[in-house]
Amino acid sequence: MIATALRIVAVTATLGIGIAAASAQSAEPARPQLKTHVTVNANIVRIGDLIDNAGIVADVAIFRAPDLGTTGTVPVAAVVEAVRPHALVGFDTGGATEITVTRAAREIPISEIERSLAEAVSSRFNAGPAADITVTFDRDPRAIQVDPSSRGDIAIARLSYDARSSRFDATLEIPTGATQRGLLRLSGRAYATAEVVMVSHSVDRGAVLRAADLQVERRPRAEVGRDAIVGIERAIGMAARSVIRPGQPLRSADLTRPEIVQRGQMVTLVFEAPGLTLTLRGKATEAGAEGDTVTVLNEQSKRSVQGVVVGPGHVVVSTTVPRFAANLPAAAGTGP
CATH class of the missing domain: 2.30.30.760 (SH3 type barrels.)
Structure with missing residues (x-):
């Protein structure tokens, strides 16, 4: 009877040890795993950005992030050396040799800058409808990358304009962060334009124009005479009085009824x-x-x-x- 009781106790103890071991295994933290493609929102890269399950060292910064909107690479060997002082070793690299890191950004396209300048020139200097104003820059700017948290529109902080030469000099306020704004200085020309009709290839005398022979472009209004053809439908079905070359606005005198x-x-x-x-x-x-x-x-x-x-x-x-x-x-x- 006593022997039977002892066996029951022994079996119970064995089961208890097994359950405890299983519980210990389930509580064991997941093994750190290296990522191969990372997108960061800050100007620094932290251990947790590069390694899953990094634990208490996840917020430790180890690298500078790429510029806004750009992507860079970092060798895995450099990551191993960077995290070694923080006692994070033996993590799974998955056989990777390098990691790509992209800095998230919100892009402000050049078209938005052009539109803002055209609207300012139109309203402040009575230069005609903003939709008819073409803006060109002395130096072609690239699309501007700002922090994803940035909010708000472009503002014109300063603008000077010479109507005779169509030249402008402007300072723009660009939203660069949640509450920050930066300054951007640009110069160039802003001039009123008009849509003109031109032939897309040489047209012989007497040839009747079709839609496929014509194209519409915007030209400075100062270069467009009063007799310029406005509206492609006015040229379709008309005949060339003489040979017409591409690159010049069509004028009423160039066309006749076929x-x-x-x-x-x-x-x-x-x-x-x-x-x-x-x-x-x-x-x-x-x-x-x-x-x-x-x-x-x-x-x-x-x-x-x-x-x-x-x-x-x-x-x-x-x-x-x-x-x-x-x-x-x-x-x-x-x-x-």
């Missing part, structure tokens, strides 16, 4: 009078666009008449005075 009757072309000549319509064939002695007055030769009668071009190969001769039958040609072939 000729739909060619010199020497056989056309249908329609004679119209009150109560009478007579159709003949004739030969155009000059070219003309729709609405133009051209001369047509009746090759049978050898008489020339003038009529208005109303369509491709169609010329109409009209009169409000009726002609008596005795005055009309004896046959359709003789013509007026």
Whole structure:
């Protein structure tokens, strides 16, 4: 009986030891693990940024972070040496040889800076609508990277502008942090522009322009004459008066209505009078666009008449005075 009781106690003790060991294993902290790709928000890199499960040394700074919005690399060997004084050894590197570290940032694009300057020039110097003002810089600035916590818009702290030369000099306030703002000085030109229509390639005389032949660009308003074509739809379907080269704004004088009757072309000549319509064939002695007055030769009668071009190969001769039958040609072939 006593022996049986002792065996029960022994088994219970053994089970207790096993449970305690299992509990000890479950309570053992996870092994530190090296990361291979890291993004940091501060200007320093801490141990915890590079190593998971770093414990009480996670907040210890060991490296300087890359510049805002940029990425750098650090050798794993350098990380091992940096954490050695903090008693963090034997962590799992996963076989990596280097770690990439990216500094998080919020980008302020150049377009936002241009828009702010255009709005300031427009409102302060009455330079026309901001949407029509083009801004160029003496030195091409790059997109500005600021802390992700930065809030607020760009502000114009100082702006000088010469309307005659279109030159400006400005100091901008840029949000760089949650409460911080930095100064950026820029200079360049800000000038009013207008959309102009140009050909995208050389166009021969008489060629009819299609949408594929045209492009729209903005040019300084001072360089755009009053007769410049504004609106691509005004050029489509028109013909070139002479050869047109690319790079120059199209002007009204460059275009004409397309000729739909060619010199020497056989056309249908329609004679119209009150109560009478007579159709003949004739030969155009000059070219003309729709609405133009051209001369047509009746090759049978050898008489020339003038009529208005109303369509491709169609010329109409009209009169409000009726002609008596005795005055009309004896046959359709003789013509007026």
